[in-house]
Amino acid sequence: MKPFTYAYATDATAAVTAASGGAAPATRSPVQFLGGGTTLLDLMKLDVMQPTQLVDITRITDASMRSVETTAQGLRIGALATMRQVADHPTVRRDYPVVSEALWLAASPQIRNMARVGGNVLQRTRCAYFRDPSWPCNKREPGSGCPALEGQNRWHAVLGASEQCIASYPGDWAIALVALDASVQTLAASGPRTIRFADLHRPPGTTPHIETSLAPGELITGFTIPAGPHTRRSLYLKVRDRESYEFALASAAVAMELRGDTVTAVRIGIGGPVAVPWRAREAEAELTGKPLTEASALAAARVAFGGAQAREHNAFRIPLGQQTLVRALLQAQSMELKS
Numbered sequence: 001m002k003p004f005t006y007a008y009a010t011d012a013t014a015a016v017t018a019a020s021g022g023a024a025p026a027t028r029s030p031v032q033f034l035g036g037g038t039t040l041l042d043l044m045k046l047d048v049m050q051p052t053q054l055v056d057i058t059r060i061t062d063a064s065m066r067s068v069e070t071t072a073q074g075l076r077i078g079a080l081a082t083m084r085q086v087a088d089h090p091t092v093r094r095d096y097p098v099v100s101e102a103l104w105l106a107a108s109p110q111i112r113n114m115a116r117v118g119g120n121v122l123q124r125t126r127c128a129y130f131r132d133p134s135w136p137c138n139k140r141e142p143g144s145g146c147p148a149l150e151g152q153n154r155w156h157a158v159l160g161a162s163e164q165c166i167a168s169y170p171g172d173w174a175i176a177l178v179a180l181d182a183s184v185q186t187l188a189a190s191g192p193r194t195i196r197f198a199d200l201h202r203p204p205g206t207t208p209h210i211e212t213s214l215a216p217g218e219l220i221t222g223f224t225i226p227a228g229p230h231t232r233r234s235l236y237l238k239v240r241d242r243e244s245y246e247f248a249l250a251s252a253a254v255a256m257e258l259r260g261d262t263v264t265a266v267r268i269g270i271g272g273p274v275a276v277p278w279r280a281r282e283a284e285a286e287l288t289g290k291p292l293t294e295a296s297a298l299a300a301a302r303v304a305f306g307g308a309q310a311r312e313h314n315a316f317r318i319p320l321g322q323q324t325l326v327r328a329l330l331q332a333q334s335m336e337l338k339s
């Protein structure tokens with residue numbers, strides 16, 4: 001681990017002031033905010049991230065950054081709420097089950113108690129080449145190459161990847177957020193702004209080292225999820241190598257409205273072999289207005305993975321992802337809404 005300076009802030013404005021001046025893209029910025037530290041400190045110990053300054057944001061007292069509030073308009077979640085706090089919130093569990101489940105199925109109890117939802121959406125890829133600086137990696141060192149293209153790529157993306165990087169986005173909660181049309185509130189030296197969650201993560205393209213649309217020193221302050229009749233009939237299904245403490249091989253976040261068995265509205269997020277949190281809009285269009293059956297769900301799942309591109313070891317994740325989505329849709333259809 002390289003030497004760094006440490007500062008802490010007790011309000012959001014002070015945190016942004018302390019972090020201002022970074023000139024690089026946010027993920028490579030010399031100044032990093034410290035939340036629970038469960039991604040950042042691991043990567044610093046591995047010398048993958050080498051910030052020169054940490055700004056500890058866990059002592060910020062702004063209530064809006066720590067609270068979870070539900071209103072008729074929707075859900076507002078402060079970026080410093082812990083994963084457990086959001087997952088366990090009774091109204092979230094009842095009215096937004098997909099939000100709660102995506103957090104419950106992530107990581108371990110210890111990590112969920114420690115990690116904040118702001119840091120959660122900014123977790124980095126688990127690509128083994130990225131996490132080992134003895135390998136070249138376009139994401140870590142732009143232009144150095146991508147050994148995963150011809151190497152071990154079981155964990156890599158089939159949707160949204162590029163010739164420069166096929167890393168997958170590993171998080172669960174972001175899949176629920178992208179499905180539910182969430183937005184992100186931020187604070188930068190230039191002031192506050194709101195961005196669509198779908199625009200937060202950037203596909204790798206030719207610049208895989210630029211992972212988000214955040215500017216250096218821009219603080220995520222919270223998230224909003226609009227209310228709607230679809231959010232109660234929603235769930236997150238995660239398929240993994242073992243039933244606990246493991247990242248998704250495939251996952252699906254679905255939320256829907258039904259009239260009888262006919263789908264009147266549906267929202268679909270895909271996780272696992274995706275370069276960024278993936279919204280399957282074509283699959284939604286395929287299903288809307290049709291009776292939900294195994295056959296129509298499979299047709300939608302095929303559309304969802306229509307543009308998938310597999311490598312040597314990850315082709316199995318296309319049918320797995322399709323079947324995961326089919327199961328998620330059928331389970332959402334038969335779920336009993338909590339009162």
Ligand SMILES: Cc1cc2nc3c(=O)[nH]c(=O)nc-3n(C[C@H](O)[C@H](O)[C@H](O)COP(=O)(O)OP(=O)(O)OC[C@H]3O[C@@H](n4cnc5c(N)ncnc54)[C@H](O)[C@@H]3O)c2cc1C
Pocket residue numbers: 032033034035036037038039040041042057079080083105106107108111114115116117118119120121122123170171172173218219220221245246247248
């Ligand atoms: C063994 C293990 C297993 C895991 N399994 C899963 C899993 O199955 N599913 C899953 O989804 N996740 C999993 N995770 C990832 C875990 O959920 C994340 O590490 C955690 O949510 C990150 O939150 P944090 O508060 O610790 O972030 P930190 O590590 O503190 O920060 C992460 C990054 O976000 C930046 N940051 C933090 N907060 C803000 C903010 N408010 N504004 C701007 N930038 C900010 C930091 O500067 C840093 O770059 C796992 C992690 C581990 C170690």
Ligand code: SF4
Pocket residue numbers: 125127128129130136137138139140145146147148149156164165166167208
């Ligand atoms: S897939 Fe991306 S993160 Fe992994 S080695 Fe290639 S460039 Fe690096």
